[in-house]
Amino acid sequence: MSESTAVWLWYPGDFEIHQGMLQNFKREERGMGWPAYWYIDDCNRNVKFTRTYQLGQPTQFIVHAIGTGYVAVNEHKYRFDEVINCETGKNDIEIHVGNVSGLPAIYIEGNIVKSDEGWLASNFVTSALSGHDPLYTRPDQDPNVIEYETKTVPVASHKSVDNGILFDFGRAVDGTLIVTLAGPKTITLCYGESETEARDVEYCYYKQENVSANSQIRKRAFRYVFVPNVTDGEVDLTAIHEFVPKLNPSSFKSDNSLINRIWNVSTETLNLCSNVFFIDGIKRDRWIWAGDAYQANFINQYSFFNEDIDKRTLLALRGQYDIKQHMNTIVDYSLLWVIGILNHYQMTGDKSFLKMIFPKMESMVRYFIQQTNDKGFIYGRKNDWIFVDWSEIDKEGTVSAEQILLLEDYKTMLTCGKVLGKDMSEYQEKYNQLYDNLMKYFWDDEKSAFIDSYESGKRHVTRHANIFAILFDIVDADKQKSILKNVLLNDHITQITTPYFKFFEQDALCKLGEQKRVYQVLLNYWGGMLDRGAVTFWEEFDPKQHGKDMYAMYGDPYGKSLCHAWGASPIYLLGRHFIGLRPTQPGYATFKLTPKLDEFKTLHSVLPIKNGTVTIDKDATKLTVTATRDGGSVEFNGKTYSLKANEKTIIR
Amino acid sequence: MSESTAVWLWYPGDFEIHQGMLQNFKREERGMGWPAYWYIDDCNRNVKFTRTYQLGQPTQFIVHAIGTGYVAVNEHKYRFDEVINCETGKNDIEIHVGNVSGLPAIYIEGNIVKSDEGWLASNFVTSALSGHDPLYTRPDQDPNVIEYETKTVPVASHKSVDNGILFDFGRAVDGTLIVTLAGPKTITLCYGESETEARDVEYCYYKQENVSANSQIRKRAFRYVFVPNVTDGEVDLTAIHEFVPKLNPSSFKSDNSLINRIWNVSTETLNLCSNVFFIDGIKRDRWIWAGDAYQANFINQYSFFNEDIDKRTLLALRGQYDIKQHMNTIVDYSLLWVIGILNHYQMTGDKSFLKMIFPKMESMVRYFIQQTNDKGFIYGRKNDWIFVDWSEIDKEGTVSAEQILLLEDYKTMLTCGKVLGKDMSEYQEKYNQLYDNLMKYFWDDEKSAFIDSYESGKRHVTRHANIFAILFDIVDADKQKSILKNVLLNDHITQITTPYFKFFEQDALCKLGEQKRVYQVLLNYWGGMLDRGAVTFWEEFDPKQHGKDMYAMYGDPYGKSLCHAWGASPIYLLGRHFIGLRPTQPGYATFKLTPKLDEFKTLHSVLPIKNGTVTIDKDATKLTVTATRDGGSVEFNGKTYSLKANEKTIIR
Structure with missing residues (x-):
């Protein structure tokens, strides 16, 4: 924020927390809302903004606010939206704003007194520099409302089929529809990311019935819309795609046109999954998951380089200062969140964001420490989800993958604390203890790999901890080689099946110089989706599946998201490792x-x-x-x- | 709640916390909102309701919800408002409701499956029996909306004065106005609890300008309305008083008609200040203060005996489980809140409420213990307000009045814990230590009284701690007599000036048998207000003040509330002590x-x-x-x- 420009201000983090809450309540499935299944914070309801000006001359200002309250200058009260005169000298300004249902926010117009850098915000417990966002710079805005730009998307093609009309917009749309009807009729809109889904009138994920020309059409994600029981000419549709614009400084053009298409479709995929936040997918879940967001920002770093989306996502995930549970209930997601801040800092060098978020990092890591045992190992408590991945992992007792993430969290605290000039020696001790015990209990010399669990006695090896060990430089070159040979290139070790962990695996393989292998994966896995007509990359792809089966997931025939942020990982792999x-x-x-x-x-x-x-x-x-x-x-x-x-x- | 009746359900405490938040944002002053100046909690945004039924026969039910979400029966999903069929056998029912701006709540209609006692509510962190309220028993209601009954109050008299018309409704009204205008004119409404205030067009507390026949008139508290710049016949007003009805089983009629009027005006005063919650005053602050509410319930016990208002107020004051600061920022108010629960239990014998609120009592008392020193004395931390009273109290170091309240809190924990069959020995130890140190450090043998502070070395005596010592039975009969003689009846000890502490003082005097004295106070202090034409009792009364001065407080010419809950204390004194x-x-x-x-x-x-x-x-x-x-x-x-x-x- 430049010193000279006024912006909307709020209690730091509150815009992101409030909008994140709204985001996590936006999921829809077959006429039902599907709120995220974890504890969800909201913004503060009651905020006081304060600042003292030493004025060399009289000045005027006007306060606009979203909420109820007043302005006090040297303890004299004024109304919102009225011109307030300040005299020369010391002026203590307090602005009280309560908002019973949304984000309390202020905007101050004035030459000297204005809502720029320097205002403190208090929730009556803690006081800090006010938060702001480049999206909200004009007094006529309301930071409770996201202002989407729109793009009209005409129908690319349509056809008569199944006693109705199938409309194909030729691209993934996240938006609404304009419905034009030839007569006074009501119709049904059946949406699909795939043609198969749209034509499945009974089971398609999104459907709106009794639609007339004046109906409000809910914002949804789709490529196809099928309208049953109409004939050609009775109905026409236009899609209105909604998006928050962002720059894309990146491009990629090689002699391999398939790789070029993979890059471009990856860009489109991440673009769609990142407006205000990094969400997992535009049809499903529309939620902010810490693991997904962690990967999205690695991809973002090599494409949009959008610092704002990353900051908003980090703040939304973390919520208010007091921690009620792990992010998305998952211990490893909280652990990744901390590392994500290190990555954000390495990418941006943004010390002021680091300073702002540091107290929440520290309390997050303290929360981890509270659930470590005498060896320094982090364990799962009741209601904690030790996820790691959808894979057969031996999770008896403490689990190696989590310890490696915790090590990287300590390293993050050491690095970030040093940047802010803080004494971090406590974390160095924790790091040393945990590192020593990790190697002592989880490194198996005979298997030359990390085992999942030492308490079970099974000495089971999966790829996950070993991949993290490569990525976070836990092991020396010799052990790296052992892991490559004994785990990553060992077909007897269960394969990674989720694209989520495939991201980490490809990253690790590239780090170990296996670009040639990864290149083939790009062509086969991502190229395979393009072969099936993908216009965005999917949550998961199994080349063995064909027809309707391709779209099923989680026991739902259309449960698979066909535009999923992590599908865009080729951008990261190409940018970072090629x-x-x-x-x-x-x-x-x-x-x-x-x-x-x-x-x-x-x-x-x-x-x-x-x-x-x-x-x-x-x-x-x-x-x-x-x-x-x-x-x-x-x-x-x-x-x-x-x-x-x-x-x-x-x-x- | 009877087993057979369905009611609206929510996460326990959330209705009260959400409505309490709304209440604390309802203050208005001269065209400005005045949100309470402390941290304010809101309800949970995301709630899951669960229950398992073992059905002997198939049954049907319908779920209504305030928010977005779905119903799952044995993991199969259904929409809100649709008929759901359950088969014989085990039925696990989950209902997910997210509400982005208000209270998530459900109502289930059905013969067997319905929203009665037995549903658990979870905020995804903690699970407990759902909350409910006797105000919300019908499916067409919304517990986000308080349904006030209305009473039309015609003008009692009007007169032409100051180039306008003054309307007197003859009673305190808390509601809106119907404005009837003879022509197409806009008028200004100037409100007053007193005639003086209403006629003060510039400084009256509430004013609404540019009022036409169709204007929405904001709900306000008033007896008088002055309309400037109109002549008789140009404007007519009708007041619409709003209230939540409650029973009043009490009455009082003696040979002294002044005392009878004092009883009746007290009843009217408490009645107006207690709809959903006990608030301090209807014009100002309209807030829920723990000290005021504590006293209001003592009065309530001898008049309306309304358990619901007391429960709601206790829950609203306490907020969510995590404690951010003391109630209304005041340490002694938090301390009184705990004692208030003991009083509620003594009054009602309501074990289920005690069980429900007990975890929040325990965490509150643990919060106190965290701010005790090695002698067991509670001290104020940064941003804690050690209030006690508006009086010259020596507050250096720890303060005796707070210690006596903390003793009573420990006693409360012992009593309530015993009722619930819990081991409370920890609190007995704390009690013993604190009691011994209180007597050792704060009881001054020479002065035969408690001193405010021992750390200052000033040995200053005020009435406050000594009054609490009487009320909470801290001292034996001999010391009681000393306190009566050396403090309460000693004119050299600074008089109590606030009606808030006058309540405790009169209570203590009666306890020591000084009914005759207290009777005179009733006649002089409360009778004095009636002499000045009071229709409700005031926040404060000074017989020496006359004219406009009577209405000033806090540096504001109309800052005094003329309908203030604690003004109703004669009911308690007469009921409890006469x-x-x-x-x-x-x-x-x-x-x-x-x-x-x-x-x-x-x-x-x-x-x-x-x-x-x-x-x-x-x-x-x-x-x-x-x-x-x-x-x-x-x-x-x-x-x-x-x-x-x-x-x-x-x-x-």
């Missing part, structure tokens, strides 16, 4: 490219960095790299090349 | 009357007891006492008389 771009200091103050582009003959790609972009071109003879900012370097074939802002570096 | 009725076992299983009626020649009074009444008559020769229930006794002139249900006991 082009090989990463920040080496927070906010890309320094950054490095380690290109591994053997699979491509030619490539032109632009990737975001903080406040800039990097462009990489490959042709038959050379690599050309240009960054719009200083601080970059390229490591290629054992040599290091420094980048200078806006100067081409050519590597042959 | 008629002398009190329960000797919870819920009046046994009860006693110790009449001290020397001031009355004749008296006829009916007072409530749990599930009944007691009638007492005095004439020149005898006392006649009748109770509608067994368990009572009368102690009079050193003799004890047992009462039998509905049989007159005549005492000569």
Whole structure:
């Protein structure tokens, strides 16, 4: 926020918590609402904003507020929306706003006194710098209302089928419909992400009955709409897609058109799943899951580089200061949330966000520590969900995957605390104890891998903990090699079946230099979805499934989300591990490219960095790299090349 | 709730917390909202209701809900408002309701499956028996909306004055107005609890401008309305008073008509200040204060005997389980809240309410213990308000009045815990330590009284701690006498100036047998207000003030509330200490009357007891006492008389 511009202000985190709550109540299924099944915080109802001005001259201001309350200047009270005069000298300003059903917020218009940086907000317990969001900068707005931009999407094609008309919009739409009817008729709208679903009048996920020309059509996600019992010409539809606009500085074009399509469909998928927050999917669940959001931001870093969505999502997930339960009830999701802040900081170098969220990080980690045993191992309590993944994991007693995440959380606290100049020695001790015990109890020398559980005595090995150990640099090069051989490339170890963990697995494989393998996965898994006509990437894909079976999940014939954020992971894999771009200091103050582009003959790609972009071109003879900012370097074939802002570096 | 009747259900405490929040945002002053200046909880947004039925036959039911969600029967989902069929056998029913802005609630219609006693409600953290309220028993209701009954109040008199018309409704009204205008004019409504206030067009507390015949008139409290710049006949007003009806089993008629009027105006005052909750005053603050509510329920016990208002108020004050700060920010108010539950239990014998609220009592007392020092003394922390009273009290270090309240809180925990069969030995130890240290550090042998503070070394004595010591039986008969002589009847000790503490003082004086003195206070203080034309009792009364000055308080010319709940305390003093009725076992299983009626020649009074009444008559020769229930006794002139249900006991 620039010093000179007024914005809407609220108690920090409250906008995100309130809108996050609304988001988690937006799920719909077959005429039923489906609120998320966990404890959900809301914003504070009662907020006091304060600031003291030392005025060198008289000035005027007007306070607009969402809620009931008043303004006090030096203890004299004024109404909202009236011109208030301030005299020269000290002016203590207090603004009280209560809102019984939504977000209490203020906007102050004035030359000197205005709602810019410097206002404290208090919920009468804790006081901190007010929160704000770049979406809310005008006095005529209400931060309780998301202002979506709309795009008219005409029908791409339609056909008469099953005694009705099937409309195909040719793309995934998240929005409403304009219904034009030839006569005074009421119709039924049957939606589908797939044609199969839309034509299933009985079981399609979304359906609206008794629709007339004036009906309010609920916002839904779909590509197809089937209208039964009408003939061609009786009904016409236009879709109104809703979105919060964002920039996309990235692009990717190689000699492999399939990979190019995978990149573009990935971009479309993440784009649709990220308006105000990173949600899991646009049809289902429409919820904010910490695990999904964690991955979405890795993808975001190589495409939209949208810091705001990530900040909002982190704040919404965490809720109010007091912790009632783990995020989405899942212990590992809370653990990932903490690491996500480290990633956000590495990506953005945003110290003021770090400072703002740090108390909530600390209380989160303290919450973990309260559920560690004498060895420092975190365990699940009643009602805690030790998820890790949908996989056969031996979860008796404490579980190795959770310990590795907790180690990374301690590391996050050490790194972030240091940035803020805090004494973090307590976390170093916790780290050391946990690290030693992890290696002592969970590393199995004979299997040369981490076992799930040591308490069960079964010494069962799954990929998950071993993948985390690679990703979070828990083991040395020798052990990395053992894990690659004994676990990741060992067909006797149960395969990862969920795209959620496939993300981590591909990430780990690339980290260990297995780009060639991962490239084939991109072509087969994501290319396979394109073969089935995907316009966005799915929650899950099994090449063995065909026809109606492709769309079933969770025991529901159309339970599968066909536009799911984590489906966009090729962007991250290509950007991070093939082009090989990463920040080496927070906010890309320094950054490095380690290109591994053997699979491509030619490539032109632009990737975001903080406040800039990097462009990489490959042709038959050379690599050309240009960054719009200083601080970059390229490591290629054992040599290091420094980048200078806006100067081409050519590597042959 | 009878087993056979369906009612609206919610997460326990949530109705009261949500409505309490709304209540605390209802204050208005000169066109401004004035939200209460403390942290305010709201209800849970997301609630799951569960119950398992073992059905001997198939049955049907319909779920109505306020919010979004669904019903699941044995994991099969159904919509709200649709007929659901259950088969014979085990039926696990789950109902999920999310409400983004109000109270999530359900009502189930059915013969077997219905929303009666036995449904658990969970906020996904804690699960407990659902809450309900006798106000919400019909499926067409919405517990987010208070259904006020209305009473049309015609103008009692009007007069032309100050170039306008002054309307006097002859009574305090809390409601709206119907405005009838002779022509197409807009007018200004200036409200007043007093004529002086209404006629003060500039400074009156409530004013509505630009009122036309169709204007929505905000609900306000007033007796007078002045309309400036109109002539007689141009405007007519009718008041619509709003109230939640309640029974009043009490009456009081003596040979002293002034005392009779004091009783009746007290009844009117408490009646107006208690609809859903006990609030402090109808014009101002319209807030729920724990200290005020504590006293209101003592008065309630001798008039309306309304258990529901007391329960709602206790729940609203306490808020959600996690404690953010002291009630109304005041440490002594939190302390009084705990004692208030003991009083509620003594009055009602309601074990199920005690069981429901007990976890919140325990966490409240644990919150106190966290702020005790090594002597067991409770101290104020940053942002804690050690109030006691508006009086010159030496508040250096720990303060005696707070310790006496904490002692009574421990006693409350011992008593209530015992009722619920819990081990309370921890509180006995705390009690003993605190008692010993209170006597050691705060009892001053030389002054034969409790001093405010021992840490300051000033040995300053005020009435407050000494009054609490009498009321809560902290001292023996000898020390009681010392306190009476050296403090209560000692004119060198600063007088109590607030009606809030005057309540406790009169209570203590009566307890020490000073009814004659208190009778004079009734006549002078409350009679004095009647002399000034009061139709309800005021927040404060100073006989030395006259004219406009009578209405000023807190630096505001009309800051004084002229209908203030604690003004009704004569009811309690007369019922408890003159008629002398009190329960000797919870819920009046046994009860006693110790009449001290020397001031009355004749008296006829009916007072409530749990599930009944007691009638007492005095004439020149005898006392006649009748109770509608067994368990009572009368102690009079050193003799004890047992009462039998509905049989007159005549005492000569």
